[in-house]
Amino acid sequence: MISCEKAKLICNKAQYKEASFFEKIKLKMHLFICKACAGHSKKNGQLTELCSKANLHSLSEGDKELMKQKLYSDE
């Protein structure tokens, strides 16, 4: 059986679809017996759902640098 530490890692990877099939089975088995992790995992899934629902946008670091240069160059 895997540890909570390991379960946490797989759970986070699963949010980004980076967990392997075997890892997901191990996670499911862990969640079955560990209620603390099961609660956390559920919340984690909700967070992913919210983030995708909110349709967030962001500027890349490069864009921000460019903005800063333009903004502060004529001070």
Place this chain on the structure above:
Amino acid sequence: MASHQLNPNIWVDQYADYLFNYAVTRVSDAEIAKDLVQETFFAGLKSAKNFKGDAAERTWLVAILKRKVIDHYRKINSKKGKAEVRMNYSSSSDSDGDWLEEQVADPFSTTNNSFLENEELGAAIQDCISKLPKKQSQVFVMKTIQGIDTEDICNELGINPSNLWVMIHRARTALMGCLNQNWF
């Protein structure tokens, strides 16, 4: 009353993403939105002496951005007379079906109803992200919003994958707590 102060040096780091989100949902074009945000910062800097300190810095900047968005629509609307209106129905003229029936709004579509809620949700998440430590928020945004590969993030920031997952975990846990208070 005048308890708020302007601090233009942190504007880009603190508010660029928030303002960008605000703009992009209204003009639905990333390039235009970026320009509007930049113009907002310029205008803010220029009229900083008019800031009375009644509102928080971000509220003040959003108010400027709002005017910029309106100006943007005024500008593109002034070309209205020259524009040609096209219905692209005929593009699939071989399809049979009721023209009217296909034009009415889809009653099962939830996108229209949830638009407002999603915008508020986006603002709430953005708020919570801005409260995270710099490094964590950077990793979280790159991974979750920009969808960059784990490997690429690690290369760019000079960290190893286990570092990355620890930071992701901390960021996610903090966000869950924050959203629990502000959203649910």
